[in-house]
Every structure is written in C-alpha cells, then in structure tokens.
Amino acid sequence: MAELAVILVHSTSHAIAAERVLKRAGLEVKLVPTPRHLSSNCGSAVRIPARDGAVCEQLLQAAGVPVDRIELLSERKRGQEPFSEKGS
Amino acid sequence: MIYLDNAATSWPKPPGVADAMVRFLRDVGASPGRSGHALANEAERIRLDAREAVAELLGLRNPLRVVFTANATAALNLVLHGLLTPGAHVVISGMEHNAVMRPLRSLETGGAAVTIVPCGADGALTAADIEEYLRPTTRLLVVNHASNVCGTVQPVGEIAALARRHGIALLVDAAQTGGCRPIDVTGDGIDLLAFSGHKGLLGPTGTGGLVIHEDFDIDRLPALIQGGTGSRSEHERQPDFLPDKYEAGTPNIVGLAGLAAGVRFVLERGVEAIRRHEQDLTGRLLAGLREIAGVRILGPQDAGQRAAVVSFTVAGRASSDVAYELEQRFGVLCRPGLHCAPLAHRTLGTLPGGTVRFAPGLFNTVEQIAAAVDAVREVAGAATHG
Numbered sequence: 001m002a003e004l005a006v007i008l009v010h011s012t013s014h015a016i017a018a019e020r021v022l023k024r025a026g027l028e029v030k031l032v033p034t035p036r037h038l039s040s041n042c043g044s045a046v047r048i049p050a051r052d053g054a055v056c057e058q059l060l061q062a063a064g065v066p067v068d069r070i071e072l073l074s075e076r077k078r079g080q081e082p083f084s085e086k087g088s
Numbered sequence: 089m090i091y092l093d094n095a096a097t098s099w100p101k102p103p104g105v106a107d108a109m110v111r112f113l114r115d116v117g118a119s120p121g122r123s124g125h126a127l128a129n130e131a132e133r134i135r136l137d138a139r140e141a142v143a144e145l146l147g148l149r150n151p152l153r154v155v156f157t158a159n160a161t162a163a164l165n166l167v168l169h170g171l172l173t174p175g176a177h178v179v180i181s182g183m184e185h186n187a188v189m190r191p192l193r194s195l196e197t198g199g200a201a202v203t204i205v206p207c208g209a210d211g212a213l214t215a216a217d218i219e220e221y222l223r224p225t226t227r228l229l230v231v232n233h234a235s236n237v238c239g240t241v242q243p244v245g246e247i248a249a250l251a252r253r254h255g256i257a258l259l260v261d262a263a264q265t266g267g268c269r270p271i272d273v274t275g276d277g278i279d280l281l282a283f284s285g286h287k288g289l290l291g292p293t294g295t296g297g298l299v300i301h302e303d304f305d306i307d308r309l310p311a312l313i314q315g316g317t318g319s320r321s322e323h324e325r326q327p328d329f330l331p332d333k334y335e336a337g338t339p340n341i342v343g344l345a346g347l348a349a350g351v352r353f354v355l356e357r358g359v360e361a362i363r364r365h366e367q368d369l370t371g372r373l374l375a376g377l378r379e380i381a382g383v384r385i386l387g388p389q390d391a392g393q394r395a396a397v398v399s400f401t402v403a404g405r406a407s408s409d410v411a412y413e414l415e416q417r418f419g420v421l422c423r424p425g426l427h428c429a430p431l432a433h434r435t436l437g438t439l440p441g442g443t444v445r446f447a448p449g450l451f452n453t454v455e456q457i458a459a460a461v462d463a464v465r466e467v468a469g470a471a472t473h474g
Contacts, residue, residue: 011319011332012121016132017152033124040322044124064150064302066329 003050006032007060008039008068015044018056021063027052038071047073089419090456094449095236095264095397096423097286097293102353105291105346112345119338121318131341138344139331141351145289145359146262146281146299147272155334156285156297156344160263161187163282163298166334167228167259168192170309174199176227179218179256181242182207182435183235186428188261201225207435210388211240215250228257233271234264237432237445238387239370239394241269245276252277257304263287263296264395267354269363279304288362290354290450291347294340306330313337362450366396369448369457373398376461382468386436386443399427399436399443402468407442410467414444418463422446 009015015031022029027048034045048056053070060067091099112134118127120135139151148154157163168191172178180188182204192202203221207213218229229251234241244260251258260281262271267288273281278301285295300306307328314326315336327333354362371391377383382403388394402410407424414420425442426433433439446460 010327010329011317012124012128012132013135013152013319013331014329016129016136020133020136031124031129041320043121043319044129064152 004073005048005050005053005070006035006038006073007046007048007056007070008034008041009043009045010041010066010068012043014065014067015046017063017065018046018060018067021059021065022046022048022056025055025059027056027059035071035073039068041068089421090452090460092420092422092446092448092452092460094287094452095427095445095447098288098290098449100451101290101292101346101350104349104353108349109292109342109346112342116345119318120341121332122316122338123318134345134348135339135341138348138351141348141355142283142289142297142299144355145267145271145351146283147274147276148299148301149274150302152330153300153302154297155300155331156295156339157334158294158340159286159296160261160282160284161296163296164188164259164261165191166298166312167280167282167309168195168230169312171228171257172200175201175225177201177203177223177225178228178230179203179205179221179226180230181205181213181218181232183211183213183232183237183240183242183432184230184429185232185236185261185263185432186430187263188230188232189431204431207240209436210386211235211238211432211435212388212393213242215243215246218247219250222254222256226254226256228259230259230261232264232432233260233262234269234395234397235387235429235432236264236397237427237429237443238399238436239264239397240387241265241394244278248277248279251279257308264397267351267359267362268366268395270359273299273301277301277303285343285347285350288354289347290350292343292350295343295347298334300330306333311336357450365450366448367391369452369454370394370396370398372454372457373446373448373461376458377464380461380465380468383464386438396448398446399438400446400464401438401441401443402464405467407444410444410464413467414460414463417466418459420460420463
C-alpha cells in the first residue's frame with residue numbers, strides 16, 4: 001500500500017476547495033476527518049498519496065487555497081485512525 | 089402581464105434555478121461547513137459551485153474571495169461599518185442608494201465624515217470630478233456602478249485607478265450591473281464589490297455578497313457579524329481567514345444552489361449577449377417614450393450609457409397613479425416612487441414626486457416593450473386630454 005499523507009486545512013470550505021483543485025488536476029484525493037493526533041480542528045482534511053505532497057502544495061498555493069500543513073501518515077498511526085471515506 | 093421590475097428583482101428565473109433548489113432540498117438538505125458527513129460535504133460543494141460561478145462572472149481568480157451575504161445591502165454594510173471608524177472620511181457619488189446612505193448617516197453620528205460628489209444632471213460622474221474631494225483622512229470611496237433609478241453607468245475602471253493612485257479603498261455597488269454588464273474586479277483593480285444574487289445574476293432573493301480583490305488585506309476589515317462557522321470551533325474568536333471570517337451562521341444554502349444555476353446560465357448565455365439584448369430593449373423604450381407628449385425621461389439619453397433602467401415622469405400625474413393605471417389597464421408591472429434612493433432623485437431633480445421606472449430584463453421581448461410604450465401613450469394621453 002502506497003504511503004499516505006494528509007493535507008491539513010483551516011476549514012471545510014478550504015477542504016472542499018482543495019479537493020476540487022486536486023481532482024481537476026487528476027490527483028487521487030479523499031476527504032477524511034482531521035486526525036485528532038495531528039490537529040484539534042474537528043473538520044475535514046484531504047488524504048493524498050504521500051508521493052503527491054509537493055505537487056499538491058504547489059497546486060493549492062497557485063489556486064489560493066490556504067494549507068495549514070501536510071503530514072505523513074505512518075502505518076502505525078494509520079492503524080490508530082479510522083480513515084473512512086467521506087463524501088463522494 | 090408584462091414584468092418590467094427587474095431592477096428590484098429579476099423575473100422569471102431560468103428553469104434550472106428552481107430545479108437546483110428543489111434538488112438541494114430533496115437530495116442534500118444539510119448545512120455546509122458543519123459536520124463532515126457526505127451530505128454536509130455535498131452542501132459545501134454546492135456552495136463552492138456558487139463561489140466559482142460568481143468569481144468567473146466578476147473577474148476574480150480565487151473563488152474563496154467571494155463571500156456570501158443575505159443581499160447586496162448586507163455586503164455594503166459589512167464594508168461601511170468595518171472601514172469607517174470615527175474620524176474616517178468617505179467619498180460617495182450623488183447617485184447612491186439607501187443601502188449606502190442609511191449606514192453612512194448612522195456612521196456620521198459616530199464620527200465618520202461623508203462627502204457627496206455632485207453628479208451631472210444625468211447622474212454621470214468622472215474620476216476627475218471625485219479627485220478634488222479626497223482628503224488625507226479619506227479611507228473609502230463608494231460608487232454605484234449603475235443607478236437603480238435611471239441606469240447611469242459610472243466609469244468604475246477609471247475611478248478604481250484614481251483610488252489606487254491615492255491609496256484609498258474602493259467599494260463598488262454592482263447590484264444593478266452584475267450579470268448585465270462585463271465586470272472585471274481583478275483587471276480594473278476594484279478592491280471590494282458588492283453584488284446582488286437575485287437581479288442580473290438570476291438567482292433567488294436572499295442571495296448576494298462581497299467580492300474581495302487579491303490585493304485587499306482582510307485584516308483591515310473586521311467581521312460585522314460573528315458566530316459559528318464550523319471552523320476552528322475550539323476558539324471563541326472569529327476566524328481570520330476567507331471566506332469563513334465574514335460568513336458566520338448557517339448560510340442560505342438552498343438560495344446558493346439556485347444562485348449557482350442562475351450564474352451558470354448567465355455565463356452560458358454570455359454577459360455581452362445579455363447586455364446587447366437589454367440595451368436593444370432600453371433603446372426601444374427610450375425612443376418610444378421620447379415621442380409621447382408630457383413624458384420626460386431622466387438620465388442619459390443614449391441606451392449605451394445606461395443599464396436597463398428607464399425612469400420617467402408624466403406631466404400632471406403622480407408616479408404612483410401612472411404605475412397603478414399601467415397595471416390595472418394594461419398589465420404592465422413597474423415601480424413608481426423614489427426607489428429607495430432619495431439622494432439619486434435629488435441629483436435628478438425628481439424629489440419628492442419620484443418617477444415611474446421601467447426595468448426590462450433578459451426575458452423581456454421587443455413586443456412587450458412596444459406594448460408597454462403603447463400603454464404609457466394611452467395613460468399620458470388621458471392625462472393630457474382629460
């Protein structure tokens with residue numbers, strides 16, 4: 001399984017905007033609940049393959065979607081966090 | 089029935105507007121920004137659809153800089169109350185609506201200073217007219233893009249360049265022009281632009297908002313309404329980022345679903361094509377009304393210099409009587425009186441009686457315009473001969 005990363009954002013409006021920008025660029029994205037061990041934000045985050053981290057950051061910056069930070073999700077932590085798919 | 093009150097709100101709407109609203113209520117229904125379940129996310133996607141459509145229409149690259157409010161009035165209030173602290177000076181045109189005048193009269197009592205730049209007899213203004221009224225304390229310039237009374241269009245690109253030269257923020261009231269005339273917030277350098285969602289954008293009532301230029305620093309503009317946004321819930325202070333900063337409270341998402349469909353319709357039809365159609369109808373109205381004895385038309389005589397709004401008076405008749413007769417005898421629906429803009433009527437010399445206002449829209453036909461002109465001829469003839 002490819003290593004995963006999560007894009008942490010300030011709000012759901014930013015999460016949905018990020019999802020749209022990255023989907024339009026043909027990237028593989030999923031909306032997930034913000035992992036509690038990474039942020040106290042109770043909203044959504046955007047999960048991506050870790051290899052796409054740099055390109056996602058560039059795309060979102062160009063589109064003006066603010067990103068808090070991008071974090072790698074280790075296997076161990078992934079095991080602790082249930083990343084159920086949300087939305088479409 | 090001939091509906092000529094599109095300056096109040098456009099009607100009918102494209103069929104896709106009601107369809108999108110029904111679809112939202114039936115299939116989605118949730119509140120965007122709150123929760124993270126599938127329906128809440130879908131609601132947020134619909135809100136983003138609306139932001140993207142408005143951004144494309146008004147010339148903004150980043151849809152997150154489109155803020156939705158209940159109407160253009162709320163967006164104007166947000167800026168006026170946020171920027172005009174005691175001692176601040178604001179310069180406005182002599183054609184402003186009460187959505188600007190009433191907050192300003194209130195802010196004046198709190199120590200803000202207001203200067204009204206006189207306009208020509210047809211309501212027109214140039215950037216040069218404004219410049220001499222600027223002061224070192226001038227914080228804001230407010231211009232009505234097109235008059236809701238007589239359609240006079242102001243040169244906002246030229247005025248934006250003046251504002252930039254002097255480092256003064258510009259607020260454009262585009263309630264009458266959004267969707268009907270090309271607007272380029274980024275290209276023209278307009279800092280803040282208030283729009284109505286239910287007029288030229290063809291959405292439902294209860295929609296509108298503020299478009300914020302990339303260069304405008306939102307730290308300068310406090311939120312007028314504060315509350316829940318679904319973001320940063322652990323903080324008791326309002327978020328400091330767009331669009332959440334200015335969107336507290338559950339939004340009118342069913343209205344935004346309709347707005348997205350309305351603006352998509354406008355984009356598909358093309359603003360330039362809409363402008364041409366409305367200008368054709370306006371030209372026919374002007375030409376027809378001009379031939380009627382006793383009718384006086386206010387504002388620019390050339391349809392190219394005005395939005396699709398034509399105000400007129402009939403000698404010897406009160407505007408309310410004329411409108412009532414037009415509806416009762418001929419089924420023509422229009423708006424008489426002062427149109428919530430006594431300042432503009434003062435500029436035009438039509439206080440206190442007001443005018444009869446015909447505001448054609450995208451869905452009016454040349455046959456309807458001809459019938460409306462015939463109706464005015466009948467009413468004015470009765471006034472002259474009876």
